[in-house]
Amino acid sequence: MSDRRVVLKPEKEKSLERRHPWIFSGAVASLPDDVEPGELLPVYSFAGKWLALAYFHAGHSLTGRIISFEDTFKDTFEDTFEDTFEDTFKDAPIERILRRKIEEAAALRVQFIPAHTTGYRLINAEGDGLPGLVVDRYGDILVIQISTQGMERLRPIIIQELLAVFPDIRGIYEKSRGAARLQEGLGEKEGLVWGDAPDEVAILENNLHYTVSLKHGQKTGFFFDQREMRSWVASHAKDRNVLNCFAYSGGFSVAALTGGAHHVDSVDTCPFAAALAEKNVARNNKNGTHAFFQEDVFDFLKTRPLSSYDLIILDPPAFAKKRSDVDNACRGYKQLMRQVMQTAKKGSLLLTCSCSYYIDEALFQTIAGQAACEASRSVSVIGTQSQAADHPFSLSHPEGRYLKSLILYLS
Numbered sequence: 001m002s003d004r005r006v007v008l009k010p011e012k013e014k015s016l017e018r019r020h021p022w023i024f025s026g027a028v029a030s031l032p033d034d035v036e037p038g039e040l041l042p043v044y045s046f047a048g049k050w051l052a053l054a055y056f057h058a059g060h061s062l063t064g065r066i067i068s069f070e071d072t073f074k075d076t077f078e079d080t081f082e083d084t085f086e087d088t089f090k091d092a093p094i095e096r097i098l099r100r101k102i103e104e105a106a107a108l109r110v111q112f113i114p115a116h117t118t119g120y121r122l123i124n125a126e127g128d129g130l131p132g133l134v135v136d137r138y139g140d141i142l143v144i145q146i147s148t149q150g151m152e153r154l155r156p157i158i159i160q161e162l163l164a165v166f167p168d169i170r171g172i173y174e175k176s177r178g179a180a181r182l183q184e185g186l187g188e189k190e191g192l193v194w195g196d197a198p199d200e201v202a203i204l205e206n207n208l209h210y211t212v213s214l215k216h217g218q219k220t221g222f223f224f225d226q227r228e229m230r231s232w233v234a235s236h237a238k239d240r241n242v243l244n245c246f247a248y249s250g251g252f253s254v255a256a257l258t259g260g261a262h263h264v265d266s267v268d269t270c271p272f273a274a275a276l277a278e279k280n281v282a283r284n285n286k287n288g289t290h291a292f293f294q295e296d297v298f299d300f301l302k303t304r305p306l307s308s309y310d311l312i313i314l315d316p317p318a319f320a321k322k323r324s325d326v327d328n329a330c331r332g333y334k335q336l337m338r339q340v341m342q343t344a345k346k347g348s349l350l351l352t353c354s355c356s357y358y359i360d361e362a363l364f365q366t367i368a369g370q371a372a373c374e375a376s377r378s379v380s381v382i383g384t385q386s387q388a389a390d391h392p393f394s395l396s397h398p399e400g401r402y403l404k405s406l407i408l409y410l411s
Helices: 074-080 085-089 092-112 149-165 179-183 224-236 251-258 271-284 297-303 323-343 361-374
Strands: 006-008 022-024 028-030 039-044 050-056 062-068 119-124 133-138 141-146 171-176 189-195 200-205 208-213 241-245 263-267 289-293 311-314 348-354 379-386 404-410
Touching (some): 039 062, 050 149, 062 092, 092 119, 092 149, 119 200, 119 224, 133 149, 141 149, 149 171, 200 224, 208 251, 224 251, 224 348, 224 379, 241 251, 241 297, 251 263, 251 271, 263 271, 271 289, 297 323, 323 348, 323 361, 361 379, 361 404
Parallel strands (some): 006 039, 141 171, 241 263, 311 348
Antiparallel strands (some): 022 062, 133 141, 171 189, 200 208, 379 404
């Protein structure tokens, strides 16, 4: 048997037997001395039981990420891993594993993506069994985001399999940027991978029209994870005045106006977002009025009276990108909610969201309660929401649940 394998310490196989997709360095008994960043290796228990196929990054606390728990190809992989890593890439099993996972992800979306919707998340990293890989679909364009060494090494096969599974696409564009990639020792990578992709693409979401900038947009271009909350806003905006904070390209603003809002104010610091939001509003709005304020949201809330708004939306970027950010993030979320609660009128609604994994739902609700107390306000929770169905997370990997929203009634 090849010695290019990973062996876990006694009893450390339990999390893998529960199908948690991560291996931490403290669980590893032995790892090849010359393991390359992102190298695929079979994983065994201390007693010699096959557990999984994973890629590894030695020296990192989160050292391994599982690609497959299936032992279907166990014998093949044991033989293959005696060869070079490049030879392993040429072997059929890894291609079949990736093909199956991509096909399963696509089949899931067919079941749950709403009608008249052409933009959605196609592959959601660990949620679809492909850690380090995100793929979003914008009509006939796929946008990929790779954040780990392991997925970077699998990149040629990923592109090959995406083209095989989706022969109808026009182009593949890559937006592999961000702190996670830098922590992996990878530089930023952005640009056309295959075919053709314009700077801006048009998509539908629940029959609403959005223009998305692939080149200048945040993340892959659009935040599909808030689809259900945009639908909620559309169904509750009729005859209301709405304030959309951290508006970005105006997703919530468009939803509110098409839902019958009298007026929407959008606030964001980004000048590019302002132009895109105005474009999206113009494409969809039939009746209500709209204004965009290119300002810092904290300053806006401090200096503007909020008594004219019936519905206020707080959907900030992640305040806690790592565990050490939690205290500052809690203060930021609380400040935002307190500022709204202090001056918003009686009977108004507040939709407040957090996309920080390290702020879980219980903590976020506690922060909201503290804000209400400091604002001397009676506040009721009338609804909660998590990320949309195209952002699945495994019960074995609760870390994949990052987005949480509270719908609050301000008495």
